[in-house]
Amino acid sequence: MENRITGTWCTLLLPLNTDDSIDFGKLEVQIDALIAFGVSGIYSNGTAAEFYSQSEVEFDQISELLAERCRANATPFQIGCNHVNPMLALERVKRAAALQPDAIQVILPDWTVPSMDEIVDFLMAVQQAANPIRLVLYNPPHAKRVLLPEEYGILRESGVRLAGCKVKGGDAAWYAAMRQSDPELSLGVPGHTLASGILAGADGSYSNIACLHPGAAQAWYHLMAVDMERALELEKRIGLFMEQLIRPYITRYQYSNQAVDKLMAAVGGWAPITTRLRWPYRGVHEREVGAVRIEAERIIPEFFPTN
Numbered sequence: 001m002e003n004r005i006t007g008t009w010c011t012l013l014l015p016l017n018t019d020d021s022i023d024f025g026k027l028e029v030q031i032d033a034l035i036a037f038g039v040s041g042i043y044s045n046g047t048a049a050e051f052y053s054q055s056e057v058e059f060d061q062i063s064e065l066l067a068e069r070c071r072a073n074a075t076p077f078q079i080g081c082n083h084v085n086p087m088l089a090l091e092r093v094k095r096a097a098a099l100q101p102d103a104i105q106v107i108l109p110d111w112t113v114p115s116m117d118e119i120v121d122f123l124m125a126v127q128q129a130a131n132p133i134r135l136v137l138y139n140p141p142h143a144k145r146v147l148l149p150e151e152y153g154i155l156r157e158s159g160v161r162l163a164g165c166k167v168k169g170g171d172a173a174w175y176a177a178m179r180q181s182d183p184e185l186s187l188g189v190p191g192h193t194l195a196s197g198i199l200a201g202a203d204g205s206y207s208n209i210a211c212l213h214p215g216a217a218q219a220w221y222h223l224m225a226v227d228m229e230r231a232l233e234l235e236k237r238i239g240l241f242m243e244q245l246i247r248p249y250i251t252r253y254q255y256s257n258q259a260v261d262k263l264m265a266a267v268g269g270w271a272p273i274t275t276r277l278r279w280p281y282r283g284v285h286e287r288e289v290g291a292v293r294i295e296a297e298r299i300i301p302e303f304f305p306t307n
């Protein structure tokens with residue numbers, strides 16, 4: 001089982017100046033803070049890191065910085081090579097592979113719905129470009145095509161060897177079908193339900209609540225191994241926090257997932273991250289941060305350690 005991708009994986013979040021340029025100094029501080037918390041791993045360029053609006057030069061700078069800091073500190077890292085343009089995604093994979101990450105993440109081609117044959121063609125080329133670096137398929141619920149468990153089996157039979165997937169998860173039948181399709185696939189699920197996810201058969205998470213506090217999210221992951229009952233009790237309160245304080249920004253005010261991930265980081269205050277998102281997406285206003293923090297501290301004090 002030692003090859004499985006487990007634990008709490010923390011996303012990078014782009015620190016942006018008021019002209020929308022990236023503050024690389026602050027990004028380095030953020031990466032070093034994540035490393036100091038001893039998290040299971042760090043990844044770049046998911047949705048939360050705003051991969052969809054980076055230039056190729058910025059992509060390279062971010063990947064190189066992450067690789068350099070993680071390698072110096074023996075911290076596992078994955079590079080997101082996601083791009084809605086499959087040609088550019090493939091080029092990103094070639095450049096990222098040279099940095100020797102623990103895995104490379106890719107999304108499926110995502111403008112028109114890809115057929116299964118097209119998906120296999122895409123992933124076979126990506127696999128060859130990444131070799132020997134392993135692949136994680138980032139297939140979120142909002143992807144144009146969300147793969148069914150049996151389709152992971154088709155990928156495997158076609159020669160695509162995925163190390164992991166980053167997905168929404170599902171019920172007991174979904175976990176059983178995934179295991180049957182590809183027993184070697186590490187199942188990475190959302191952060192705020194990780195304890196029940198682990199009970200059901202997940203390996204780890206690409207975690208939203210690690211944005212709130214990476215150290216607390218990691219401690220929660222460790223708690224799952226020693227006292228699942230307490231971990232599940234904390235999950236209930238994390239759920240309350242999400243429902244009461246975070247989800248309304250999405251459902252009522254139409255903010256994006258990445259907007260609330262950055263809001264959580266600003267609320268947690270563990271690194272210099274503001275709520276700003278790159279144009280044209282909107283971040284939650286900074287003035288909301290204080291009020292959310294007061295309420296959040298009441299519900300999940302574990303995420304606001306004092307030292």
Ligand SMILES: CC(=O)N[C@H]1[C@H]([C@H](O)[C@H](O)CO)O[C@](O)(C(=O)O)C[C@@H]1O
Pocket residue numbers: 011045046047048049139140141166167168169188189190191192205206207208209257261
């Ligand atoms: C609820 C939750 O944890 N959301 C996280 C999602 C899911 O892990 C993924 O979509 C699989 O469902 O991934 C991100 O968007 C990402 O990697 O950028 C970060 C976000 O915080």
